[in-house]
Amino acid sequence: MNLRSKLFFGITFIAIVSLHGCKKNDPVDMHYDYFPMEQGRYITYSVREINIDDALGLNETLYYYIKTKIGDTITDNEGRVARRYERYFRDSLNQPWVLQDIWSCIITSGKAELVEENQRTIKLVFAPTKYKEWNCNAYNMLKKLDCYYSEIHEPASINGFSFESTVTVDLQDQEDFVDHRRQYESYAKGIGMYHKYYKDFHFSNLDTTNVVKGKELIMRLIDYGTE
Template sequence: MGKFFAFLFFLAFILVLFFIPACKKNQQEKPYLGYDYFPTEPGKWVIYSIDSIAYSDITGTDTIRYELKELIDSHFTDNAGRPSQRILRFTRKSANVNWKLSDVWFSTSTESKAEKVEENIKFVKLIFPVRKGKIWDGNAFNNLGAEDYQYNQTHTSLTINNLTFDSTLTVQQVESFNLIETKNYKERYATGVGLINKEVIDIETEVNGTIKRGFKFNQNILSYGE
């Protein structure tokens, strides 16, 4: 009888050794969703440099440069009962000038997507899980017409203004080229930070390449914190 109980104890010990690694393996294989590319914690802020160039075949070229600060101010519940964030946006002409509140935007992050309301227009900025090549309609909740957004780079390192980010993604929002028109809209996000870069090129040109009208916009991160 003693040998029988010893055998059962040995068998139970072997089963424990077998199941512990299996459980650890299942825990390790839990899929990464990418929620940290779109932070929602109040107190987080990012400062950007803004460079905007407007082209007109009538009035010429106009260049504007300033700094923008986005601060996640507080949580609230939206009309659909979802936790959302209030984002305060401040601008200043240079680092030597005080910040001035310019407008308020809103964001909502769910299990499947990240939304942002910009100037009262809602965009689907990201979808989860983050996967290279995934496509979705960024204008699904506005009346601007369907626009395919796509992850064309994911989980790559990137350096902007001497700030290095270990894991970033790129969302290609608009991409259209021909002999007289160029449209290229993209945004880049970093884990734990959110948006770190926005590039927009929307111009019409002569056949020889001379810009007739349109605009270019570049938004680059300068610093961040909480």
């Protein structure tokens, strides 16, 4: 092997080793931006809520709006430095917002947590992989609720907004002649939760058209930004 060949193979070997080293040391994208935590970020939702209770003579459909906003730092119920998660309500678009709740949110140990009504829940687990499972109620006293990623890094759209990358978390999907429970949440990268669906209906006499008690809640993003 002549000097030119030795030099060529030497340079090639160094390049391969260097490239391998760079790939090995590249940081892993955990996709934390599915749950943005920057102060001032907000999302506005249109909400439809149905409540049924035959025993109380209740059968109502409500329409209103919710705005969630990331606030300043706060100490959560675990003594950790988290962020305020502010929830505002109004009945119509021409009414002023009314602050209804101050919860807290945090990303820690590879999990996005939301403390709502003093109940610490795990909303997302990073990095998202399809069918990854976890108990969203692992840190509270509520009934165990296993959830999983049914869709990851998929494009989606809602109310005229298009998102390049979204994930969907399935929390409940059960239907028989007694109950119908369905619950999922969808998150867009750089935005946060853009769609929530919740249904818990109970039927009478094995008739799935005769709902005697239950609730359905649908939240759909109509605006987002930073204030």
